Amino acid sequence: MKEIVTVKLENEMDLILAHKRAMKLCEMTGYSLIVQTSIATAISEIARCAIEYGREAVLALGIEAMGAKKFFKAVIRDKTDFSLRCTEACSFAKRLVDDIEIVRNSKEITITLQQQLSFSGTLSEAKIESFANYFKTEPPLSAYDEIRRKNLQLQELAEKLRQSEDDYRFLTDTLPLMMFSANNRGVISYSNKWLQDYFGFVPKELNQATWQVVVHPQDYPSFGKDLAYAVAKNTSFNGQYRFRQKSTGNYLWHIITVIPLKNDKEIVNRWIGFIVDISAQKQVDQTLKDNRELKEIQQQLFENQSELQQKVIELNRSNYELEQFAHLASHDLQEPLRKLFFYTDVLKKKYNANLDTSGHAMLNNMTLAASRMKELISDLLNYSQLQQQKLKFETVDLNQTMSEIVKDLDIIIREKKATVNIGNLPVLNGNPLRLRQLFTNLISNALKYSKHDTPPIIDVSASEEDENIVIKIKDNGIGFEEQYREKIFGLFERLHTRDQFPGTGIGLSICKRIVELHNGTIEADSVPNEYAIFSVTLPLSNTVDVLIEE
């Protein structure tokens, strides 16, 4: 059917409208006044029932071509089957038109009234189209008709708006960013799904309490300040802050933008905001930054390494020089000395008779000076060899070492009437020759720096202290002043004149070096004229077996 005009059937006014339109269309199709009235009456009968008993009934008037014939048709559709309550009207209508047909299905009822057109041939398609146009542009039949039409237009617009809003809502809900709008008092009028999912709740109002829940505690102070400023000044607000994701409890970096919206009178009445996740970007930034720092560290490391390399080169050179010195000391310095000894010896033996007493004394002094030099060279050589040596370690029983030392020093011990008490000493991992040299030096020193009138008493003991083993050599000799505690281990350091105590000032330097080569430390402690204690501290890890009995 070609639909020409429709009428919604809701009240009495619509009934009049339906009647008028039916009369008009019938008139236009060329029916006689009697037929016009019959058809319009029939339609009005059914329409009246629809208004009274039906729901959302609509009347459509149109023309349908069936083969060569054309028919006027009036179709009334309704969502409820009101026909059962208007059988009388239906049968009345049936007498006024050619045919009436009632079709029901689960959704609606359709009642079609039909009347054949008298002059079908003259009704072209264009003509029928012009009928439709007539009804579209016809002036309102009444004030009601006008209101009715406007109302319809508004309803259509509202429907379109609703659809459009649905579209936008769907769009904003699927966007991976948070959106909201709020009025001047902070009451939220809209928030999208992403925001609700992220925060885990639907905020009703944007206020301090709401923000404090979602903004990172560290970021909140500056966030609160900046937002308050923007609201007070009606300006937009923009910043990067961490917001709490409810589902994970993590605070992720976001950019928030809040913009004020002004009405016609330039007064801010609403605010809209977006919160965009930038944690990935932050992560990239951080990674880049880390990478840069790593590169800087690498560069620093590289510089340190080359510096170290330079130091190693310098050290190697210095080691080489030391080696050269050792060679010089061992050969070139000893060579003339040997001859000096030889000639003084020859002088003494062969030319003895030709020298007077003073000449003999000088010759003796010469020999003594040469001896000192020999001793000095030998000590220096010893020390320089220690500087470059990597010691071979083996198991050393210090008890045995000490008893050998006491045997070696037997003559001087007896001469000085000294007593040497040796406690239980550990078995160590060390270099036997160097450990023996170390303790020989220390015991010799204890014997050497004794008091004239008191026989030396030397106590050698060992004890465990923390992770170390401490071996102490204590004497009752002249000792030294506190201020020399460190100094005495320095190369060529001497606290006494040669007349008082002969020596090269290298002995304790050698001791220190040996202890260091055993990863240990050496310390001295004294009360002048009472005692001196030399403590050798070695790591327990060096110890093979600690033989200390309490």
Place this chain on the structure above:
Amino acid sequence: MSNDIRILVVDDDKEDHLILEEYFSESGIHENVKFVENGLRAIEYLEGISEDAALPKLIVLDLNMPLLTGSQTLLQLKQNNRFKNIPVIIYSTSESDNEKRKCLSFGAIDYLVKPVTMEEGQRMVDKFKSFI
């Protein structure tokens, strides 16, 4: 005269020649000692002797010498069929254990440190004497 040479001393130190001569004359064998100043001269001298019987009975080698060092000279001697059986004693200022081990492994029969006192010198020369 060459028949009388029983000890060949190779040392670049002229003073040591004098000192050794002193000891040798004390022992009365200075006529049987030939001094040369380096290893090259020593080889030349030995090659100049045509009869094996006339070769020295002992060679005393200093280590630290120019041109051919003591240990190099020692190696050359030990590789020469005519000279390899002549006993060689090293005498040096160096007390290095490494040097000593090396020389003994090359075939020296002894390694002596140069003497300091007259007694030590005399003892050394007495040792040399035992070879001639």
